Amino acid sequence: MKIGDLAELAVRNLREALLRNSLTTIGVAVGVASLVAMLSLGVGLQQFTNKRLANSGLFNAIFVAPRTNFAGFIRGNHAPAAHPLPLTEAARLEMAKLPGVVQVYPEIRFITEVRFNHIPYTTVVSSVPSSDRNDVAFQKMQGRFFTGLDADEAILRMGFAHQLSKDTASLIGRDLVLHYAAREPLTAQTEANDAGTSSAANSSSGSSSGGFSIVPKTTKLRIVGIVEHQPGEGFGGFRDSQVYIPLHVAQTLQATQVSDLQQMLQGHSRQRTYASLTVRVKTSAQVPGVEKEIKKMGFRTFSLFDASRNLRLLFALLDLLLGIFGSLALAVATLGIVNTLVMAILERRREIGVLKALGAADADVKQIFFAEAGVMGVLGGVVGVGLGWFIGRMINLGTNYYLHQHKLPSVNISAVPWWLALGAIAFAVGVSLAAGIYPAARAAKLNPVEALRYE
Amino acid sequence: MTTPQDGHAIRAEHVSRHFEMGETVIRAVDDITLEVVRGEFLALLGASGSGKSTLLNLLAGLDRPTSGAVFVESRNLAEMSPLELARYRSRTVGMVFQAFNLLPRMTLEENVELPLRLAEIDRAERHARVREALECVGLAGRLAHRPSELSGGEQQRAALARALVNRPSILLADEPTGNLDSKTGLEVMNLLDEFKRGLGMTIVMVTHEAPLADRYADRIAVVADGKLVKDGVRQ
16 A cells, blocks of 8 residues: 555544544653653753863863873873974974864963062963853853953953952953063073073073073053853863963963973973963864874874763763663553554454455555554654653753752753654654554454454 | 366366364365356355355455365466455455445545555546446445445445446455345345446355345355355246
């Protein structure tokens, strides 16, 4: 029989025993709703976590460092590098050319003195790349993010801001002065004349050493914002600083960092090198490929995407468990389908005999019952997805009400993406068809002579 | 076993159908050999339980013989697969029953359309053929009516339209007047006679009403205790 005719007959047959078939379909709908609601929790929690991590930039960032042989610091079986490659500007540009890479920038962090109202404070200043604009810390800040790449502006941590003034809001728009040690390259002349008055670094080879001097400098920065939390970007509290300035400004300052000492000892002092670089890629899926390329270049890499495999496994297991619990109601509903169809066979025994007498093959009879099971599955699936979505919304509303009562920010812990909706409908149809196998086979096997004799 | 001669629409050769009920074997049809010529109206006459309906079911391909062979238009039904038998029932034979067997939840039009749906005929053609078949039995104005809204005679006429709609060459009727009063029964019998004369159909009718058989059938075969006791006799 043609599919259109089958569907038409199936709907007509289902309408005949409307109450019973509606109840069975509602059973399927409740089963699907339970499955969708459970999985929507898993998906919602995963999306919430992923969004937080994505906003923090952790999932699409790779931390790159030279293969320095730290005595006792590096875990694992890394072979010591005989001549560790320095992270030079050339290496940074090479990384920036890799496919999928959006930005490669150094981590600039230095200890310095900050003066506010002429009172000095010793603190740590960190650079912030423009891509960090979307970081959760900056999204929920007092004030605003930097106006431009080279704006002489600063964002303070709340703890430090409290030290400066009890009324932290009043700090925004005020200036603070940075006193820092700037690194200035030595020319051959200055090297020759240099008697070591300032802290100069010379290589043993003499005039072309590329040494540098350290010069005290000051710069004025305007406070534009105050953040409650440390921006998540970076690894292991790498940016646990009190003052944040734009990356470009930090690079221009040429402030002396701890890594300069190491650089000098390794003899790379003429060429500016970086202690570490952060490579940002377009999507987290591109992280492994880019990471592999950087490793090939001879550097050490670390990414949270790679380290988060266990987290993804945990979510997969959570989804599986929620799916199993959610499917229990659907399993019960499938028994309802079997029961309904077996009842229908008993009631329509004579009809099956007539159909066979009129030329219906066993397969036709089977298909009619399959189609009825399928229609119940489709209807139950669609209604169930709607119901599951509604339950999810209620969970979100309830959760957010609770969070609101406790003065916590609202979150969506339940989400029904399109693939979950379509998957749930397909699953409902599949399960319903499976439930129809036995009744359909039983109907097809009916002896037409006996069926026609049935009263 | 021989193949049927030309001119025979149906030939049953030493056909038996036995049913085992515990240790008892019921010989519903017992070694019957019967031929029906194309365009012939054969009445299978017999008392209740004589085995005439069982024989009709064997000719319809609804049941398989325990032994023997049934040839319909040169094809042995006993050797057909279930799917071939279904196609045979769909295209070669039409059936009417004592209880009409119209599906109560369908309209007349849908009931008559059912064999066409099973034969996967296009929707547009189906509509025309249903109308034609219902016109043939004088029910063209009752397309949208349900069987419960029709009289017994009308229901049997609708069942005849359903049997005709696939244009089969053989019509098998199992006590078609059994549930009807004599006047309505005659109307149905007149229709059968029209089909035979107008469409050249071969008709095999099971009945226990000898006068009807005598009046309309070309030939009468009498069945008793599963055996063919008389053939070709007109009472």
